[in-house]
Amino acid sequence: MIFRVRLPSNTQKIEIEDSLPLNEFLFLLENLSEIPRDQIEIKAGFPPTTLELSNSDKTCLKDVQGLKSGETLIIQKKSEAEKMQAFSKDPVKFVQESKHFDTTSMEQKYQDLPxxxxxxKTGYLIMREILDDNSCLFRSITIREVILANPTEYNSAVLGMPVQEYCDWIMKPTTWGGAIELKILSSWFKIEICSIDIKTQVVYRFGQELYKTRAIVLYNGIHYNVISFNPRxxxxxxxxxxxxxxVEQDEMYNGAVKIAKKIKE
Structure with missing residues (x-):
C-alpha cells in the first residue's frame, strides 16, 4: 500500500504491506510525527473523514475501513482535531475564547485568510491565487509535445495557425493559455477540467464524462486561479x-460555482 502522509511538520510518501498490523503502523506514525500513538488521529478520503481504529492486536491495515492505497492520510493529535472542529464552526469565537488570546496575532491571522x-462540512473550499506570470514552462512543454504527437487531431484549423508556428508561440513566456490548452491538458493528464468564467458564470468542461477525477479553475478574463480544499x-x-x-463530489463543484458568484458580486 502506498500513502501520502501529511504530518504536522512535513509530507512524506510511504510504501508498506497491507498485512502490516495496525499497531505497528501507529508506531511508525508515532516516529514520523512525534505524536504519541494513543493520541494519533488519522483522516483519509475526500472530504477527509476520521478513520475508526481498532484496539485489537489482530487488526491489519487491510482491515481498516476507509483506508485505501493511494490515499492522502492526514495525521494530527486528537486534541488538535477537536480544536479544528471548533474553529470550523465559528473561527472568530474560537480565537476570542482562546486562553492565549492575542489581538495582534488574531488580526494578523485574519489578514492572511483567503x-x-x-x-x-469538513473544511473550506478556497480560491487560491496563482502567480500571474502569463505562462508555465512545464505546461507549455507538455502542450507542445502533445500537439506534435497528434498532428491530425491538433491541426492548423484547430489551432488557428500552422502547427509549428503554434508550437513556437506556446513556448514564449508572454503566451496566454485558453480553451485549446485546457483541452490538451485534460487529455494529457486524464482529468476533467472545469473552467468557470467569473464574468459570464458559464462553466466550460473539458474531458467531461471521460475521467474519474476533476480539477476546477476560475477564469477572470485574463488569468486562471485554482479551487482547492483545506481542512483549515x-x-x-x-x-x-x-x-x-x-467527479462524484458535487459539493466541490457546486461550491466552486458559489465562489465564482461571490467574486462577481
Missing amino acids: KYYIQT LEDSDISNDESIFS
Whole structure:
C-alpha cells in the first residue's frame, strides 16, 4: 500500500504491506510525527473523514475501513482535531475564547485568510491565487509535445495557425493559455477540467464524462486561479491543499460555482 502522509511538520510518501498490523503502523506514525500513538488521529478520503481504529492486536491495515492505497492520510493529535472542529464552526469565537488570546496575532491571522472561500462540512473550499506570470514552462512543454504527437487531431484549423508556428508561440513566456490548452491538458493528464468564467458564470468542461477525477479553475478574463480544499482556513501552505476531486463530489463543484458568484458580486 502506498500513502501520502501529511504530518504536522512535513509530507512524506510511504510504501508498506497491507498485512502490516495496525499497531505497528501507529508506531511508525508515532516516529514520523512525534505524536504519541494513543493520541494519533488519522483522516483519509475526500472530504477527509476520521478513520475508526481498532484496539485489537489482530487488526491489519487491510482491515481498516476507509483506508485505501493511494490515499492522502492526514495525521494530527486528537486534541488538535477537536480544536479544528471548533474553529470550523465559528473561527472568530474560537480565537476570542482562546486562553492565549492575542489581538495582534488574531488580526494578523485574519489578514492572511483567503479572500474568497466557502465552508463545507469538513473544511473550506478556497480560491487560491496563482502567480500571474502569463505562462508555465512545464505546461507549455507538455502542450507542445502533445500537439506534435497528434498532428491530425491538433491541426492548423484547430489551432488557428500552422502547427509549428503554434508550437513556437506556446513556448514564449508572454503566451496566454485558453480553451485549446485546457483541452490538451485534460487529455494529457486524464482529468476533467472545469473552467468557470467569473464574468459570464458559464462553466466550460473539458474531458467531461471521460475521467474519474476533476480539477476546477476560475477564469477572470485574463488569468486562471485554482479551487482547492483545506481542512483549515488559516493554513496558507498550499502543499496541504487538495485540488483534485472525484467527479462524484458535487459539493466541490457546486461550491466552486458559489465562489465564482461571490467574486462577481
